[in-house]
């Protein structure tokens with residue numbers, strides 16, 4: 001009886017007397033948690049949580065449940081593949097570019113506005129060295145306009161002259177000649193001092209494959225002499241074009257697109273395959289499209305959901321391969337037996353992404 005009274009006084013009650021050794025440990029843990037919860041602040045007062053704070057916490061929990069936070073697209077997944085494309089003609093092109101650099105006054109590097117970092121060839125940067133250079137951010141019509149502004153600012157803040165370009169409509173083309181004159185201002189001054197007026201400016205156009213180098217040259221020189229096609233590896237040799245703008249003659253050297261022997265970061269190779277800079281034959285199109293769907297699932301655009309008649313929940317909850325099957329069926333792409341034709345659907349998903357039918361998407365942002 002005395003023992004019982006003592007136990008009650010301690011606050012652990014009769015129940016405590018019946019506990020086994022193991023559950024005593026559990027009770028100690030419970031006590032510690034209780035003590036922590038009621039911990040005093042330095043002034044010795046118990047820290048009490050205000051009802052408003054509790055309310056806010058509950059509201060936040062409700063919001064996060066409702067929001068369905070996007071699943072992060074990760075560097076690697078079971079759908080990732082090793083991507084590499086560096087055929088022999090690219091090695092020859094690199095040599096030719098290096099040899100022809102002495103013929104030009106400046107270099108215009110064309111990059112893809114959807115992947116402004118991944119589409120910069122690190123080897124070209126090394127080769128060009130200190131030659132005056134401008135960057136032409138092409139295919140802006142396919143990229144997210146807000147992201148393009150951020151990238152333009154990114155280059156500007158690094159002292160690099162960058163022009164936002166859309167060779168489909170010609171937007172931005174008008175700034176090219178003045179940008180070239182800007183980066184060559186010292187040279188132009190020196191020429192003027194020597195009496196060398198009316199000298200033409202020579203600019204080499206470089207960049208990765210399929211980024212729009214030849215299309216840009218055709219647009220600005222108002223010709224269709226440079227061969228263009230929607231596949232990488234079209235231009236096979238260096239070729240000169242001439243244009244006159246504002247009384248200045250500019251000679252442009254078109255060059256074949258070059259990649260580099262190994263993508264250190266496989267995500268770079270993947271992005272270049274998404275945007276069509278890497279030949280489709282060297283990738284597994286279905287796997288590539290699954291990776292693209294993994295990306296789209298984590299950041300679904302309105303256009304993506306609408307085009308494939310998907311709900312946000314559907315896009316989020318289905319695995320990429322299930323999503324591809326659903327898309328194939330919704331588009332009536334079936335093989336005999338009524339199964340989804342995922343091969344055809346994969347090509348269609350990539351094509352629609354490349355044509356910005358799934359939205360104007362920029363795959364990378366400045367840090």
Ligand SMILES: Nc1nc2c(ncn2[C@@H]2O[C@H](COP(=O)(O)OP(=O)(O)OP(=O)(O)O)[C@@H](O)[C@H]2O)c(=O)[nH]1
Pocket residue numbers: 138139140141142165166167168169207208209210211212213214215216227228229230231232233234235236255256257258
């Ligand atoms: N939407 C869009 N498409 C473009 C733009 N510029 C070029 N293209 C398209 O991109 C594709 C490739 O263009 P090309 O000019 O052949 O590219 P390239 O850089 O010369 O390619 P290679 O010679 O293979 O290195 C073509 O289908 C063009 O019509 C642009 O600003 N917007």
Ligand SMILES: [Mg+2]
Pocket residue numbers: 213214215227228234235255256257
């Ligand atoms: Mg070309």
